[in-house]
Amino acid sequence: MRPDDTTDRKTTALNWPDCRNARDLGGLPTVDGGVTRSGVLFRADGLFRLTPAGIAAIRAAGITRILDLRWPWECERHPSPFAGDPLYLHVPLLEDVLSYDPPHDTYGPMLDHNGDRIARAFSALATAPQGGGVLIHCHGGRDRTGGLIALALAVARVTPEAIVADYGRSPETSPAAMARTLTHVDVLYGGAEPYLRQIGVPARAIEAVRRRLRS
Secondary structure: OOOOHHHHOOOEEOOOOOOOOOEEOOOOEEOOOOEEOOOOEEEEOOOOOOOHHHHHHHHHOOEEEEEEOOOHHHHHHOOOOOOOOOOEEEOOOOOOOOOOOOOOOOOHHHHHHOHHHHHHHHHHHHOOOOOOEEEEEOOOOOHHHHHHHHHHHHHOOEOHHHHHHHHOOOOOOOHHHHHHHHHHHHHHHOOHHHHHHHOOOOHHHHHHHHHHHEO
């Protein structure tokens, strides 16, 4: 995977008070020369630190669905300020007790061992209300968020280089880990779409995410 001039196009970092890793995933280049839409998919770290100013900023951004990928115990320890709000949905991405030892240099095993939960989270993205943005977050906004976002961007046909580059904008990340993950998905499953179909995501859900993200 060689970087090219498309990796110079960056997602927009968001100045949401008390969010440390928030950005709009619009403007990323696709393999057919397009770009992803702005204002429809956002990523962030945990929202439990938010003050009223941060909460107001997220509402002002037009967010109509928040997908919280954290474990239940994380939500109990650090509750979301949006819990109980109709726009909030808790969809844990990982099994409660991991059946594998997660490596530091790829998310391949995460995808291999958590198919049911990943399918549920992806489907929640597909069925989110139209006319607003979807905000996906976990605790740090890197690993779980990075994995689900990568799948969404891949089905929107964002270039692999741009997916890797966006992932690398999060603190304490290694872009090489995401590059290995994309290669893992290609080699083992034939790509993001075959992977999602194999774990039970309907074709209509994959198409819905693609339509949401494409300009």
